[in-house]
Amino acid sequence: MGPLNCVLAAMIFMICGSAAEDYNIFCQYDVGSIAYKNESQVYPWYIDTRMCTHLVLGHGFGVNETGEVQITDEFLLIKHGFLKSAAELKIDNVKKILFTLGGWADGESRRLTQVISNSTKRDEFYKSLTIFLRKWRLDGIQIDWRSPSQDSKPEDKKNFVTFLEGLRLSAQEHKFIVMVAVLGRTDKKTLAAYNIPAIVKEVDFVNLMLHEERDAHSRKLGYNAPLYGPEKSMDAAVKHWSKAGHAPKKLIMGIPLFMTSYTMDKKKSTVGSPSKGPGKTTPYTRRPGFMTYNEWCPNTKKWAINFDNKFMVPYATQGDQWVSFENGQSISAKMNLLKNSKLGGAMAWTVDADDFSGRCGQEFSLLFAIFEALGDIKTLLTTTPKYEPSGLCPRDEWKRDHWDCRLYYECRNGQRYYYECIKGEFFDEKLKYCRPEHEVECKQDFVIWRPGMPLYDMENFPRNLKIVE
Known part of the structure; x- marks a missing residue:
């Protein structure tokens, strides 16, 4: 952190003091982000772990046909050494490291659903999971269970609870963390996929998310995570899950740090207006409908930036392109809701999408906005080294x-x-x-x-x- 940022952090601390309560700040790192090009390529050791209480590894994990937990991307996780070095990232403020299974990818979602619906495969899953966690010195698992809202079967809802009951027993015996990522939307189809009281009862944390990777392919412009609004809003999600689950401290507010892009129809930019589909593929991330904040922020002068005071989120336009994203103002509003609702913390999804190198100002500016509200600024001011500097490494x-x-x-x-x-x-x-x-x-x-x-x-x-x- 540069001198100016340290002074800024010190001023914030003197004004606000440290956080009154202990909050969890989960930092999701997408291992697949190593495939980005040039300035958007992110390695795990870039992460400012001082601002994370938990690190969550995503991409490259799955289950086989028998239900055994396995690595699906050996090149990155094994040959590139990311998984072996994961334990070394447990420095500074990070207490625990988790990995993620499931997600929106059809193949992974389908295999996980098969495991959940079969008692033999569930038993194999529990057994292999404990071995996997010990082998790689990990502390827990996040089950990304967003897919039910897309193409769920009636029995999936019951099977998922049965799966979690067995997982909780295994977690209690072997002392690891169980977290579930769910869609927090309150439309009838999404809510029908979740037995909220049972899910909240069986897990340590629920990652409450509003974004879905398929959104950019819809035919309407939509915000990633509006604070207010019908059916898809953080306010509605928090209220519903808090009331139904009776354990707000288990709820973790998901904050999307990436940007969803659309191609406008007739340049109508009001949210909900018709869309022709995903935005243009960008040179670094090379995914239609997706950009990292790191990739976009150096070019903000070319975009018309607006803030929707009704939904409390920003958006930007350029030509026929439309993007939804987060900034300090929108994150601050969400953190106020988080604290007023007495939630357990926030999930930065994903930190590799943030301005990790400080190209546009503050390093990890979006994560910093979360940390500023929930963390202890004093941890960013610590300059005393943990080891005596040697002649080989006189400075960081x-x-x-x-x-x-x-x-x-x-x-x-x-x-x-x-x-x-x-x-x-x-x-x-x-x-x-x-x-x-x-x-x-x-x-x-x-x-x-x-x-x-x-x-x-x-x-x-x-x-x-x-x-x-």
């Missing part, structure tokens, strides 16, 4: 290895943490991420020495000597 920074452009390391609190780019990429010290070899300047003009070669003496010892065994 990212550096490329002197001998190999694929290798790089982070200096953090006097310690080095080493990483390696995938084959065909070099670490770019200016941009602080891996890029294709031909796009990165890499001078490797060292002198190689192998055992058996003539020895150097003090007079001709080269400074750029590399010893190769």
Whole structure:
């Protein structure tokens, strides 16, 4: 954090003091965001863990046909080392690390539904889950159960509760966290998919979400998570789930940090107006109807930005493009509702979509808006290192290895943490991420020495000597 940001944080702390209550701040990290290009490519160690109490890993996890928990993206989670290093992210303020199963993807949703509806597969799931958590030193699981609102069967509602009952017993025995992500919309079809009292009873936390990845393909312009409004609003979701579940402290308010884009029909920009479908594919995230805030915010001068005071959310237009997003004002309003409703905390979904590098001002500006309302600002002002800085790491920074452009390391609190780019990429010290070899300047003009070669003496010892065994 830069000096100006520290001064700003200090001023906020002096005015507001620390939070009166302890809130949970869940930071969801989409491992698949590594596929983004250039400035939007995000590694897990970019996350400012001082602002998270829990880290939730998404993408790359699933179940097989027998119900066994498995890794579905070995390249990222195993070969790239993200999962093995997950425990090392439990630093600063992070207490627990969870992983996510399910979601909107048809294949994962279908396999999870098959497990939930079969007692033999459920038993295999419980057994394999405890082994999986221990192996990878994880603390819990989030079941993303949004799909029922799309194509649910009548028996899914009952089967899901039965599944959670067994999962709770296993969690109590093996001491891990159970969290469920649900659609918080209050339309009749969505509510019919959930037995709210039973779900809330069987889990530790309920991630109350309004956004759905399919929304951009609808034929109407829609906000990601409006504070107010009919059927799809955070206010209605909180009231309904709090009343039906009788445990508001278990409810976690989902805050979408990404942007949903639409193509307007006849440039009608009022929410609810006809849409031609998803917005244009962008060069970094390359997904129609989707942008990260990090990708969009440097170009705000090209957009007309508006704030809807009725629904308490911003939106922006450019030509025939329309985007829904969050900003400090909308998040602040949601945090007021969260605190007044005595909820358990918030979920930043997903932190890789935030302005993590501070391209547009405050680093992780959207996450900071959540943390400012719920966290303890003093934790951001701590500058005392946990370890004595060594000569190899005198200050916090990212550096490329002197001998190999694929290798790089982070200096953090006097310690080095080493990483390696995938084959065909070099670490770019200016941009602080891996890029294709031909796009990165890499001078490797060292002198190689192998055992058996003539020895150097003090007079001709080269400074750029590399010893190769």
